[in-house]
Amino acid sequence: MNIFYYDIAINVPIRKCFIYKSNKKISTGMRVQVQFGTKKVIGIVVRSLKKIDPLVKVKSIKEAIPVDEHSCFKKSTFDSVIWASEYYHHPIGEVFFSFIPTTLRKDATKKITNIQQKVNYLVNEEDKSFDLNDEQRKAVKNILKIKGFDPSLLYGVTGSGKTEVYLRVTENYIKKNKSVLILVPEINLTPQLINRFKNRFDGEIGVFHSNLTPKQRFDTWLKSKFGVIKIVIGTRSSILMPLDELGLIIVDEEHDQSYRQSEGFKFSARDMAIKRSQIENIPLILGSATPSLQTLKLVSEKKFKKFEILKRVDGKSPPKLITLDINNSELIEGIAEESMKAIEKTVKKGEQALVFINRRGFAPLSECEDCGWVASCKLCDSNLVFHKSKNRLICHKCESVFKVSKVCPECKSSKIKTYGLGTEKIEEVLKSKFANTPVIRVDYDSTKKKGSLEKIYSHIHESRSAILVGTQMLTKGHDFPRVTMCVILNADNGLISPELNAIEKISQQLIQVSGRAGRNNNLAKVIIQTRYPDDLNLQKIKTGNYELIANQCLENNKGKNIPPYTSICLLRCTSPNSNNCLNFLNRAHQILKSKNKLDAIGPLPSIPSKVKGNSRFHLILQASTKTYLNRVLKFLINEFENWPEAKKIKWSFDIDPHDMS
Numbered sequence: 001m002n003i004f005y006y007d008i009a010i011n012v013p014i015r016k017c018f019i020y021k022s023n024k025k026i027s028t029g030m031r032v033q034v035q036f037g038t039k040k041v042i043g044i045v046v047r048s049l050k051k052i053d054p055l056v057k058v059k060s061i062k063e064a065i066p067v068d069e070h071s072c073f074k075k076s077t078f079d080s081v082i083w084a085s086e087y088y089h090h091p092i093g094e095v096f097f098s099f100i101p102t103t104l105r106k107d108a109t110k111k112i113t114n115i116q117q118k119v120n121y122l123v124n125e126e127d128k129s130f131d132l133n134d135e136q137r138k139a140v141k142n143i144l145k146i147k148g149f150d151p152s153l154l155y156g157v158t159g160s161g162k163t164e165v166y167l168r169v170t171e172n173y174i175k176k177n178k179s180v181l182i183l184v185p186e187i188n189l190t191p192q193l194i195n196r197f198k199n200r201f202d203g204e205i206g207v208f209h210s211n212l213t214p215k216q217r218f219d220t221w222l223k224s225k226f227g228v229i230k231i232v233i234g235t236r237s238s239i240l241m242p243l244d245e246l247g248l249i250i251v252d253e254e255h256d257q258s259y260r261q262s263e264g265f266k267f268s269a270r271d272m273a274i275k276r277s278q279i280e281n282i283p284l285i286l287g288s289a290t291p292s293l294q295t296l297k298l299v300s301e302k303k304f305k306k307f308e309i310l311k312r313v314d315g316k317s318p319p320k321l322i323t324l325d326i327n328n329s330e331l332i333e334g335i336a337e338e339s340m341k342a343i344e345k346t347v348k349k350g351e352q353a354l355v356f357i358n359r360r361g362f363a364p365l366s367e368c369e370d371c372g373w374v375a376s377c378k379l380c381d382s383n384l385v386f387h388k389s390k391n392r393l394i395c396h397k398c399e400s401v402f403k404v405s406k407v408c409p410e411c412k413s414s415k416i417k418t419y420g421l422g423t424e425k426i427e428e429v430l431k432s433k434f435a436n437t438p439v440i441r442v443d444y445d446s447t448k449k450k451g452s453l454e455k456i457y458s459h460i461h462e463s464r465s466a467i468l469v470g471t472q473m474l475t476k477g478h479d480f481p482r483v484t485m486c487v488i489l490n491a492d493n494g495l496i497s498p499e500l501n502a503i504e505k506i507s508q509q510l511i512q513v514s515g516r517a518g519r520n521n522n523l524a525k526v527i528i529q530t531r532y533p534d535d536l537n538l539q540k541i542k543t544g545n546y547e548l549i550a551n552q553c554l555e556n557n558k559g560k561n562i563p564p565y566t567s568i569c570l571l572r573c574t575s576p577n578s579n580n581c582l583n584f585l586n587r588a589h590q591i592l593k594s595k596n597k598l599d600a601i602g603p604l605p606s607i608p609s610k611v612k613g614n615s616r617f618h619l620i621l622q623a624s625t626k627t628y629l630n631r632v633l634k635f636l637i638n639e640f641e642n643w644p645e646a647k648k649i650k651w652s653f654d655i656d657p658h659d660m661s
Contacts, residue, residue: 008043011097022061029073033062033108044096068112076280077240089653099240103218115226121203139307140168146283154287156309158515178247179230185256208234236269254286257658290508294564319517319524321542325533333429334421339487347465352482354468357489360443361385362425363418368408381610398612442470475512486517486526507549567626570654571619578615584645607661
């Protein structure tokens with residue numbers, strides 16, 4: 001009897017595969033059930049082995065439960081996983097299991113069986129009864145000329161009709177019986193985009209994100225694999241959706257940091273989209289009104305194409321950005337009197353105003369007036385935020401919930417006051433001031449319940465005059481036709497931030513917020529409240545010319561030799577004992593001193609320095625080339641295997657981090 005040996009990837013944080021044997025031939029990418037320690041677990045076949053050490057004792061793959069009829073991964077998605085594991089230096093088993101539905105991860109009896117169903121997508125011509133403008137028409141024409149892997153940036157100002165370009169290009173691929181994957185940065189963007197695609201195409205539109213049930217995600221995954229669904233709209237977890245005959249990948253709002261997963265397997269779905277399109281040899285569209293510096297650099301180097309839509313579809317001018325110096329202004333809970341008057345004028349005209357503050361909750365600080373005690377999380381180095389709607393104190397790092405103290409736990413004083421502003425407080429102030437006008441809050445808390453997001457959008461569109469209050473959830477790609485005025489409350493936090501990419505982030509955010517106003521109104525305006533009205537970066541942002549700001553950022557970053565002109569990795573580690581982290585990172589820093597082409601900075605405390613009871617520290621590793629950095633990281637992995645310090649902490653690499661803290 002023939003015996004076949006295989007490397008099997010198991011969903012554990014170990015940087016290797018495990019050898020098992022079987023008397024059957026099994027294809028790569030297939031699920032198998034194996035004994036791992038005392039448990040039966042599901043694994044993925046990574047490769048067959050011709051020779052093994054005869055002294056190694058090898059367990060058999062369980063034969064009681066047959067393997068699937070089909071593989072979880074076809075060659076292109078399998079190769080994408082292998083690339084991701086190597087590029088991000090992450091345990092291969094965890095990477096494989098990040099991209100299969102929960103049902104297939106846990107249930108060995110659930111089979112991948114073919115779906116025999118005839119599929120016919122039809123285009124609703126009535127939905128596209130209007131003509132494209134010249135810039136849209138040119139973009140569609142040029143994108144459809146692209147053959148094979150040749151990434152392109154669709155740079156379109158807010159309100160320029162990028163979604164219509166996506167729809168027209170998708171139509172072309174659907175008519176060729178090809179599939180299309182559309183990535184969006186956050187769940188809250190899917191309802192409007194799904195409706196646009198459902199109105200245009202008579203055929204099932206697949207949806208894939210974390211708010212769906214495991215059954216819903218598995219059904220979409222299975223239908224996509226066997227060609228029943230040809231169009232999928234999803235968040236970062238859908239990047240390796242096994243679409244049959246994939247012809248095109250679209251990454252909407254490509255600059256958005258939500259494409260970056262910062263816990264567990266740390267990866268960028270946008271960068272994986274670039275790699276997948278290269279492996280599949282298919283076109284890729286990266287769409288944004290505020291493209292990332294990395295993408296603009298690749299455009300300048302002629303590695304990416306660029307198509308521009310610089311006019312709004314309605315022909316209206318972009319909103320006027322106005323800075324409001326609040327140094328000598330009287331503020332009503334953070335809102336200047338001039339801003340209040342502008343909101344009042346807007347709603348009196350039967351229009352809508354948007355108030356942006358990027359902080360949820362009622363107040364971010366609860367403090368005792370007598371002794372200075374501050375309510376803070378027991379598990380994190382973070383102040384608790386008072387949420388008035390729940391009458392609870394909540395940690396925004398670990399989401400722990402605490403009762404509100406009526407007396408100070410330190411001095412027993414009853415003089416506990418809240419300070420600062422959040423969306424709930426702004427909502428309360430505006431409801432008091434505008435009693436007859438709907439005030440609609442859009443943030444993480446108001447949209448958590450299933451169906452709440454759709455209800456909020458309906459309320460916004462059904463209301464004539466209204467005031468919208470929200471966090472960055474409001475800034476991303478939404479179309480609010482009645483919004484003619486925006487007030488931005490906390491822009492200064494971004495202007496004075498010490499982060500390396502702070503100006504890129506704040507300019508993207510402010511321009512995206514301003515893009516929600518004036519979709520149908522030439523007189524729209526955006527008020528930016530600030531204590532730094534003469535700030536040079538703010539003066540550039542006021543022009544609304546994002547490329548002007550981005551090019552200046554690129555020039556500055558090149559001069560300072562920082563990303564995207566160098567490669568950076570953070571070596572992060574956590575432990576209940578901070579000394580364990582410092583001992584590990586200090587030893588790592590010591591051996592890196594011999595690497596002439598690498599700069600190592602640290603150890604530095606992460607911000608916050610403690611989360612869920614664990615201390616957090618990191619080293620910043622910077623090299624001029626990705627190739628050299630990868631070589632150093634492989635060297636470190638081999639070193640760590642024999643260090644006693646490494647057994648006392650959890651460590652990980654964060655490649656191309658957005659957040660340096």
